[in-house]
Amino acid sequence: MELDRGYLIALEGIDGTGKTTQGTLLGDYLEQCGLPVVRLREPTQGPWGQKIRKILTEGRGGITPDEELQWFLNDRKEDVEQNIRPALDANKVVVIDRYYYSTAAYQGALGFDPQKICADNEAFAPRPDRVLIFSGSLETSFERIAQGRDGFSSFEKKEYLKKVHAIFDSFEGPHIRRIDSDGSVDAVHRQVAAVADDLLGIRRAR
Ligand code: TYD
Numbered sequence: 466m467e468l469d470r471g472y473l474i475a476l477e478g479i480d481g482t483g484k485t486t487q488g489t490l491l492g493d494y495l496e497q498c499g500l501p502v503v504r505l506r507e508p509t510q511g512p513w514g515q516k517i518r519k520i521l522t523e524g525r526g527g528i529t530p531d532e533e534l535q536w537f538l539n540d541r542k543e544d545v546e547q548n549i550r551p552a553l554d555a556n557k558v559v560v561i562d563r564y565y566y567s568t569a570a571y572q573g574a575l576g577f578d579p580q581k582i583c584a585d586n587e588a589f590a591p592r593p594d595r596v597l598i599f600s601g602s603l604e605t606s607f608e609r610i611a612q613g614r615d616g617f618s619s620f621e622k623k624e625y626l627k628k629v630h631a632i633f634d635s636f637e638g639p640h641i642r643r644i645d646s647d648g649s650v651d652a653v654h655r656q657v658a659a660v661a662d663d664l665l666g667i668r669r670a671r
Contacts, residue, residue: 466499471553472665473591475564478599479630480621481606481613482646483653487599488562490654491661495558498667503552505544506562513540524619530575537568538586545590553591558665565590566598566636571620574628579635595640595664597657598633601647606630 474491476484488504495502508514517536520528528536541564552559565586573579603626610621642660646653661667 468500468556468558468665471556472558473549473553473561473593473595474558474661474664475561475566475593475596476599477563477566477570477596478633478644478646479570479603479606479626480618481609482599482601483609483650484599484646485562486650487597487644487653487657488560490650491657492560494654494658495560495661495665498665498669500665501555501557503548503557503559504562505548505552505559507544507564507567508537508540509544509548511540511543511547513537513543521618521620530572530577533575534568534572534577534582537572541565541568541586541590549591561593564593564596566596566633569636570629570632573632574625579632593640595642595660596636596638597642597644597660598636599644599646599653600630600633601645603627603630605647 476488476491478484485506488506492502492504508517513536517540520533525533549559549561565583568586569579569582573582603623606626607623610617644653644656644660662669
């Protein structure tokens with residue numbers, strides 16, 4: 466299926482909401498529909514993303530909040546130039562696991578103004594056609610983090626994540642869709658697929 470333009474779908478939410486699993490399922494679903502899909506994730510595997518991952522495992526000790534915010538912006542600028550814009554220009558569907566709403570929520574929870582972070586990002590980063598905000602009970606997310614491969618990282622302190630969660634809940638706009646992340650993998654996927662169907666004009670037997 467040929468698209469008339471590129472589309473950008475961002476998956477957002479706190480850790481433990483199942484976003485990454487759902488991003489994979491969404492990419493698979495769109496490919497089955499015959500659409501050209503590019504799957505991305507931030508932080509990236511690039512030089513800034515690698516620096517970020519180091520503080521995720523080793524802690525924020527050595528850097529200031531301003532530097533942390535700047536590192537995420539640097540990583541995103543590279544991602545926009547090298548991956549996001551080229552894919553959108555080639556009329557592909559970009560499914561990205563975390564984007565600038567994560568910066569607004571996580572670095573916002575450090576004390577920066579979330580709205581200003583969004584505005585600063587929108588100066589260089591394309592606005593998503595849809596932002597899927599995965600949200601459910603904090604207890605469910607905490608259990609999933611605890612049971613996950615890596616356990617809690619240095620960004621996953623409960624009090625901090627509560628603040629991040631509240632900022633994610635505060636975002637509003639015509640491109641935002643909330644996904645109830647507490648259900649089964651299938652139930653959540655149905656919500657996600659319905660958003661994509663509507664955005665991309667996919668018709669299927671129900
Ligand atoms: P995550 O998607 O959880 O990566 P992984 O699957 O490798 O654990 O992202 C890592 C962390 O980075 C996560 O706790 C959220 C945080 N983060 C920010 O604080 N700001 C940002 O702008 C982004 C993209 C992520």
